[in-house]
Amino acid sequence: QSSSIYITLTIIGFFFTGVPGSMVVTWTTFNKTESKVEYSFLGGRHFEMTANGDATLFVDSGEEQRHMYIHRVTLTGLKPAAAYVYHCGSDKGWSDAFFFAALNDSTNFSPRFALYGDLGNENPQSLARLQKETQLGMYDAILHIGDFAYDMHEDNARIGDEFMRQIESIAAYVPYMTCPGNHEATYNFSNYRNRFTMPGQTESLWYSWNLGSAHIISFSTEVYFYLEFGLELLFKQYEWLKKDLEEANRPENRAVRPWIITMGHRPMYCSDDDQDDCTMFDSYVLHITTHKNVEFVSFTGVDLELWAHEHTYERLWPVYGYKVYNGSKEQPYVNPKAPVHIVTGSAGCREKTDMFNPNPKDWSAFRSTDYGYTRMQVVNTTHIYLEQVSDDQYGKVIDSIWVVKESHGFSAWF
Template structure:
């Protein structure tokens, strides 16, 4: 793709699905609509311009519809105090599964032409995802393969599980952030690009992350949930457990939000139509990497909480177990690791022969090897019994929520030219807390 004139033209584009907004508010504008048939387009300019998207159905009259939005001035906190305008326009009343052609900008300059397919709003829809974390500007090895597969229509949404740019968006007075957004444009301009914060986004109180990304809800993209097909997907911030200088109260606010969200998702009428509950967060509860990190050197704060806060901060493992979370997706470790169903540091397989058929605990997947300058990690040679499969290859994960009872996961090795090196079916006759017994 051509490089835009940075003085006038958009420098980064991103689409995301705007679904049910939550009532929780965290110093964020109400920029989400209560409509599942909507898509938001986000882009950046370095001068103040109008925020317009011209679009139309594929095969119809080009750009016959116009949507307008607004721009927010973002001043990076680096020495240069660089200014940029973050534009957001929401397209509404989209026809489910219809393909639209669009461009964004203003009469001062337009992006090139892109397309996207509006998400199917049926609960019987079988969405396909690519998921990964820790993909950066330097050595983004999996990027080319992901770009091609996205443009071939292989995915309905992308889950970037923390650490966009792999090293910090704020670096070089936020120019690294600009470059990363340009890199992912060839993916994010075509499918919803859903994110959660990672540890490298923490500088200036996560300001680059909070301003550059547009997720559902009103929590500045720090945590949120959305629905697709038969799945309820929750994105959370593991970083609230580590950057206490930004406010210990964030641990408790997120925990309260998660509890309310899970209660709502577990109402019988909701769990009946969206039985799968999936979570994504950057730092895993379990891992067997040999890097002296939080899940190898000591028990995970995310899993068990922190006793050094006042009051003590609760962890998330018991909460997720109590509300029957089915699959937990993580990154941070620059490897791929699949776990047996695990709870309380113990394995709870469905059976010896079929461990993922009616598992008795959540299934954890760590997928942080998409590629960045820190290279891949090494593994502890003696993992605990919950570690089922491990790979140091660069790569990413594919997932399909097939129906109410079947979910498929596979790991792609970019080192081995796209070979699928691991795969599982998770099969569940029932969901929720009672499924564990």
């Protein structure tokens, strides 16, 4: 018999694969079965189309060496913005029916995101609000910026199973895009590598994708902290990132998708008082970049950098090298002269929220210790809107900004 199916609906390399209109459905069973998705246009005859895939055996490294099968099925030829209903499984058992809208592949599309990190199996305070808003159709994609479940490997990976069931009511409806965090490190990130399906061939550790007028890059900050797993990933990611940014900055590509947005778990800057890396002037994530790391990103005209790890929300003024480069005193985010950083790691987990240093640096613009998450809309080629939702205050928007750029790229900073 099939047992305990849960589903993660994720995007598959929309544009850089050359196959528009594709989605990957990922789910898990505890015995070997076929991998099948039946789907149809919402409102039509149910499940009149079928796609087949395959399953990969994942053996957790805990004491019980639990076996599970990770199923992946790619849906192709989806019509942009069309609504579909689907279920997955096999003749041994089927999931519930879910629905999704295929992503619009137009560069004029204005995608809406929810973004957050550090969402746990225990105390997932923002989860209910995110579940409801997702099913109301408020988001086109989710960005989960590291740290899942706390922790997926615990109790012989049963915490990972339960967490995936918890987010199913989000991840089965919209693309659930991820990057690894420090809480995924056990057994060399094996639960993360196996449970999620991101674009590219890097086991979801780093990748990029396009949506609307944005090129979105996800990378691993963890390759700089878990050197016991080898230096190879550090150098591989750097070479990949360098090549990806060079391609994104080609004039013909930047003209079509001028926004470059990055997401990585551990921030370059923060003003928390927990002595994490970002609280220190010689922050590892910030300073190793001078040679072969992420600050290289800033030299390539990246517009917006999204982080988590700190269990707080912090919006920075446009900053580079610890110095503020506002567009102007009156309109700091209009034609800023450096990247805009957002730290959003307060979705809710067993470690609670963090505290702030009472004396923030000049680059810190707004801070909150409320549980919550961030919304973002890439409105067009010149405007991005961001707002912070407080779950403690029943969904109140406690902070918002417009980032406006009339020109993009490193040269726009001068």
